[in-house]
Each structure stands twice: as structure tokens, then as C-alpha cells.
Amino acid sequence: MTFDAIGIAGTGLTVHRKWLDAISDNISNINTVSATDDEAFRQRYVLAQTSDASPGVYVAGTALGSAEGRLVHQPDHPLADEDGYVRLPDIDLGDQMSQLILAQRGYQASAAIVDRARNSYEAALQIGRS
Template identity: 75%
Template sequence: MMFDAIGIAGTGLTVHRKWLDAVSDNLANANTARSTDDEAFRAQYVLARAGDDANGVYVAGIERGDAEGRIVHEPDHPLADADGNVRYPDIDLSEQMGSLILAQRGYQVNAAVVDRARESYQAALQIGRGQ
């Protein structure tokens, strides 16, 4: 039972770590300008699914955001086209910060489950030794 808890929480740790990685990448590239001839940075969204045996969660894939992005008029930008436009990713910073908090909290909760299960296992071993 305790090993099941550790295994299930371990799958949660993996998913939340991937989610944290994706959100961090999105935040780092939110202001990445490109020429209008190029695609915008495409945000990453982690897709999770329950395991087939209902014992955990797994990364089902990564969905990518829109390559169209948003066009901004910045005639002084070195990447500006003849009309003075550059392309930025269509990333909502508020949404990403909310996702960052959720992913961080999920990671912390799963790490706490692993710690508590490990402590319970060690306590059971101590009881078994008669101490």
C-alpha cells in the first residue's frame, strides 16, 4: 500500500515537473520577437491522462500554441518588416502565472506524499525490529 502511494505520487511528480518546465519555457519566451516572415514562439501545454491501471497519471503529449502569434507595430525594432511590424507569441502572462502556481503546488503535494509514505515505511520497519 505504501509503495503504491510512492509510485502514484511519483507519476504526479513527473507530470507536474513537465508542466513546470513547459510554463517556464512559455514565460521565458513570452516577449520573443520574430520577423513577420517567421512563426511566433509556440507555447507548450502539457496534456495529462490517467494511467490505464488507474494508478497514477502520465504525460499524454504536449500541445503547441498558435504559430500565428500576434503582430505588433514596432517600426524601430531590428526585426521589423517594411510596414514596421514584428511577430510576438500569443502568450497570456496571467494564465501562465496561474498555471505556474498550480503546477508548483501539485509538485509540492506529490513530494509531500512521497515523504510521508517513506516515513511510514521506516516507522513500520522500526516497529518490526521491536524498537
């Protein structure tokens, strides 16, 4: 049972780490400018799923947001079109920060489970030595 808890929590750690990576990528590219005839930076989403073969959760892949983005009037930008518009990603910083908090707390919870399971295992070993 203890080994199952460590393994399951370990899968949670991996999924939350990948989620944190996607969020940091989204936040770092929130002001990436593209020309209006190019695609905007596409927001990253992590797809997680369970498996019938083994317990836990796994990264099934990633999905990308809309390449349309949003048009912003910046006539002094070197990538601006003849009307003075550039394309920015359609990423909401407030939403990303909320996602960041959720992913951090999920990661911390999985790490706490690993620590508690390890402590239980070590306590069982100590009992066995007595």
C-alpha cells in the same frame, strides 16, 4: 499500499515537473520576436492522462499553441516589416503565473505524499524490529 502511494505520487511529481518546465519555457520566450512572415513562438502545453495498466498519471505528450501570435508595431526593430510590424507570441503572463502556482502546489503536494508514505514505511519497519 505504501509502495503504491510512493509510486503514484512519483508519477505526479514527474507530470508537475514537466508542466513547470513548459511554463518556464513559455515565460522565457514571451518576448521572442519573429518577422511577420515567420511563425511566432508557440506556447507549450503538457498533456497528462491516466493509464489502465498502472495507477498514477503520465505525460501523454505536449501540444503547441498558435503560431499566429500577435502583431506589434515596432518600426525600429531589425525584424520589422515594411509597415513596422513584428510578430510576438500570444502568451498571457498572468495566465502563465497562475499555471505556475498550480503546478508548484501540485508538485509540493506530491512531494509531501512521498515523504508521508516514506515515514509510514519507516515506522512500520521500526515496529517490525521491536
